[in-house]
Amino acid sequence: MGFFKSINDLNKQAKEISKDFDPGAQMKNAMGQMAAANEMMAQQTQAANLALTGKDATGSIVNVAQTGAMVNFQPTLAIELTVFPEGGVPYPLTVTQVVEQVYLAKAVAGQQVKLKVDPADPTIGWIDWAGSLAL
Known part of the structure; x- marks a missing residue:
């Protein structure tokens, strides 16, 4: 009788x-x-x-914020x-x-970084x- 009671509970x-x-x-939710x-x-x-065709530039980090997204356990900033x-x-x-864990120490305000900027649209880097x- 215990077996049938368990089936009934399930x-x-x-x-x-x-x-x-x-x-x-x-x-x-899946579509989103x-x-x-x-x-x-x-x-x-x-x-x-951009890594292949971008124009070289340097930049100074002003501010860094986490977006909350992660890719392969790497944060998106x-x-x-x-x-x-x-x-x-x-x-x-x-x-x-996405910033790999090994570079997170470099992703702080005041640091200098190398950039590649889109020659057609300099607002993309x-x-x-x-x-x-x-650097």
Whole structure:
């Protein structure tokens, strides 16, 4: 009799769980997460392109804020910079970028970093953390 009572208890638990399950809400949540993943992939593609074709510049970090997003246990940071382009006028720039754990000590206000800036749109930049270690 204990076996059938356990099955009956499991059946009651399953019904209790099922009454709160909303497939529409689950699908909406999944679509939102997929859109965020697509946006992140687009940013990563843009960063890879900038690493190859971007114009060299240096920058001074003004402020750093965590976005709350993580990629492979690496934080995504919003970094406010003053960009010093070669032969140009300094200007402000905010870059949102995944920063590897080994470079977090460099991601603080006052630090100098190497940048790659989009030649067609100087409001788009990418921080070269590995190259910044020599500064």
